Amino acid sequence: MAQPEFPNERRRGDRRQRAGGGIKPPRFSMWPLLALFGVLILMNVLGPTRPTKIPYSDLKNRISARQAEKVRIGATTIEAIATDSIRKAGGPERWRADKVEDDQLVPLLEARNVPYEGMAEARWGMVIWGLLPLLLLVGLWVFMFRRMNPTQGVLTVGKSKARIVGEEGTGVSFDDVAGVDEAKVELQEIVEFLKTPDKFARLGAKIPKGVLLVGPPGTGKTLLARAVAGEAGVTFFSISGAEFVEMFVGVGAARVRDLFAQAKSQAPCIIFIDELDALGKARSPGNMLGGNDEREQTLNQLLVEMDGFDPRLGVIIMGATNRPEILDPALLRPGRFDRQVLVDRPDVSGRLAILKIHAQGITLGPDLDLERIARRTPGFVGADLANLLNEAALLAARRDKASVGMQEVDEAVDRIVAGLEKRNRLINDKERTIVAYHEAGHAIVAERVPTADPVHKISIIPRGVAALGYTQQLPTEDRYLLQKQELMDRIAVLLGGRVAEEIVFNEISTGAGNDLERVTELARSMVTEYGMSRELGPVNLAGPRRTQFLQQDGGMPAQRNYSEETAREIDGEIRGLIEGTYERVRRILTADRDVLEVLARRLLEKEVVDEAELREIMGLPPRTHEPPPERVVETPPVNGAGGGVQAAASSATRDDTVAQPPSRGGRGSSRKRGRQP
Incomplete structure (x- = not known):
């Protein structure tokens, strides 16, 4: 098929430049200064x-x-x-x-x-002799400036710093991107427009000027943008939002003008602005603190440039950010970044596809099951999965193995979730015993309550900075909604460690401090956000949830919108919910006191107990690892109950002797922390 004719197509010439292949800047030398x-x-x-x-x-x-x-x-x-x-x-x-x-x-x-x-x-x-030192200093400054910027002159600081990949392509296609099938379908329209613009022009359709890729870190937004350019075979301009603004006033706006001038002369092309929030943060109503507004001038110039070019030129602007809530509204209106594509965390099938891509260059052992790894890593993004396989390969190489097996992958998961093993950390026998009973309490309650995630592993090996052990729970499927009974069971699992200490030692330790913090947070959300209180009814008393980023930027927390009497009722409901669950957990562990003793002694002896051994001790049949039937959720929530509940679920078994892994992976996993009283 013949390539379409774009304006300025004849002026493309030899504009192709290899990405990252320019002149290497020389090393800084002290000899001129001396x-x-x-x-x-x-x-x-x-x-x-x-x-x-x-x-x-x-x-x-x-x-x-x-x-x-x-x-x-x-x-x-x-x-x-x-x-x-x-x-x-x-x-x-x-x-x-x-x-x-x-x-x-x-x-x-x-x-x-x-x-x-x-x-x-x-x-x-005499005048010239007196000015000679100053002239020498100016000459040295010019010389060093040219040495550090060999492709630019002193007066070219306003030139764009975009890295250009020419017609030979980025070397990335949609086949190299997995786990974001919906995003690829959305972006296929951009590829078709760049390849066959007449197809859209015939019907009078106008392609969106800007496409904003939104998603958590590590989900592949930059890779997806490069794949679009690679599929379309057009020039790719790549620049970070932070590279526009520097110490000189007006440089950012000048670089925006220069970038768009280059793009128009090399159409069709794609301009990709990574970390757009560094440039497009919402403008303040007034400069109350004084200082310059260089960033706002740069943003204004970007808005003007996006309005000023003809969409028929074939210049597509793509941006990527993980903080869309702080972007300026003018940047998101139709005619600018008028299409937003969500690049979300992959589901189990997406994780499997990502693992297959990253496993292509790794020698896999016969016992390595990528599908099982995908089911065990809910919440992991593409960067996490790549790091997981790389850590496993490093472990296998250190052990002089010919291939990467399931044992290395298990240890890599533990290392990412809980931290590096600290076997040389000295822990006295009394604290080690407390940790063992605490973790045993978590595990037994998790297996006895009906809706808790199954326990995968229990360990009392110290890990990380202050982790003394952990109980790892792995959900069997990705979840979007949680019911009240499931939240109550999560609270029960969190309280299992403290109750076990109280039953065995008739004493409690500081290790359950973070347990109680998370229990209280979850119970408060049930009462004030999700309307799960019988006394208060189906009302939301927490107000709109503020995002973490806005709080970091100085946003005021939501003010209380209820009376003191209602506040006392909320406190009473939270206390009653926790105390009722506490007694429920006490009954479970009292009935399983013999199991608690056997499991704790086994932990003290072996340090690690896996799922099969735990179920054998508890007299339960082995659990099959068949994938569960798919759950159909017609309307997945975004900011409603489902989002908040999922956040709570991701920290289900953390306590101060049990701490949760990073939120990006391993929901329900936990590791033990010690806290000084």
Whole structure:
């Protein structure tokens, strides 16, 4: 199929540049600086000394005392050269005084037989000699600037720093991107427009000017943008939002103008602005703190440029951010970034596809099951999965294995979720025993309550900075909604460690502090956000949820919108919910006291107990690892109950002797932390 004709197509020429292949900047050298200091020292040693300025009367007295060897008389100044005896005694070589109308000076000079002559006031040599150090400094600055920026001159700071990939393509296609099938379908329209614009022009359709890729870090937004350029076979301009703004006022706006000028001359092309929030943050109503508004000027120029070019040119602007809530509304209106594509965390099938891509260059063992790994890593994004396989490959290489097996993958998951093992950390027997019973309590409750995620592994091996052990729960499927009973079971699992300590030792430790914090947070959300309280009913008392990023940017927390009496009722409901669940957990662990003792002793003996051994101790049949039937959720929530519940679910078994892994992976996993009282 013939390539379409775009405006400015004939001017493309040899604009192709290899990404990252430009001139390598030379290393910084101290020799020019040392040479400059040497020249300044020589000038100070060899240059003429400045005359000592004295009053006119003092000059006459020195002439009378025959201390002057020669005198020069100018229009406004008089200069006397000292005799050899004065110079040898350490005196100055010359004296200078302002001229005074006096008829006695010349007779005095003749009487003392001192030769005198006229002196020209304009001494350009001395002026140039005085300015020479400054000129040398300016020359050195220009030289070093050119050395550090070999492709730019001193006055080209306003040029765009975009990295350009030419017609040979980015080397990335949609086949290299997995786990974001919906996003690829949305972006296929952009590829078709760049390839066949007549198909859209025939119907009068206008392609969106801007496409904003929104999603958590590590989901592949940049890779997806490069894949669009690779599929379309067009020039790809890549730049970060932070590269527009620098210390010079007006540089950001100038770089925006230069970037769009280059793009228009090389159409069809794609302009990709990574981390758009660094440039497109919402403008404040007024500059209350003073200072310059360089970033806002740059944003204004970007808005103007996006409005000012013809969409028929074939210039597509793509942006990527994980903070869409702080972007300026003018940037998101139709005609600018008028299409937003969500690049979300992959589901189990997406994780499997991502693992297959990253496993292509790794020698896999016969026991390695990628599908099982995909089911065990809910919440992991593409970057997490790539890191997981790389960590497993590193472990296999250190052990001189020929392939990567399931054991290395298990250890890589533990390392990512809970941290590096600290087997050399010294823990006394009493604390080690407390940790064992605490973790055993978590595990037993998780297996006894009906809706908790199954326990995969229990360990009392210290990990990370302050982790003394962990209980790892792995959900069997991706969840979008949680019911009240499921939340109650999660609270029960969180309380299992503290209740086990109280039953066995008749004492409690500081290890359950974070347990109680998370239990209280989850119970408060049930009462105030999800309307799960019988007394208060189906009302939301928490108000709109503020995002973490806005709070970091100085956003005010939502104010309380209920009375003191209602606040007391909320506190009573939260306390009653937690205390009722506490008694439920006590009954479970009291009935399983023998199992608790056996499991704790096994942990003290082996340090790690897996799922099969746990179920054997509890007298339960082995669990099959068949994938569960798919759950159909007609309307997945975004910011409603489902989103909040999922956030709570992702921290289901963390306590102060149990801490949760990073939110990006392993929902329900936990690791133990010790806290000083």
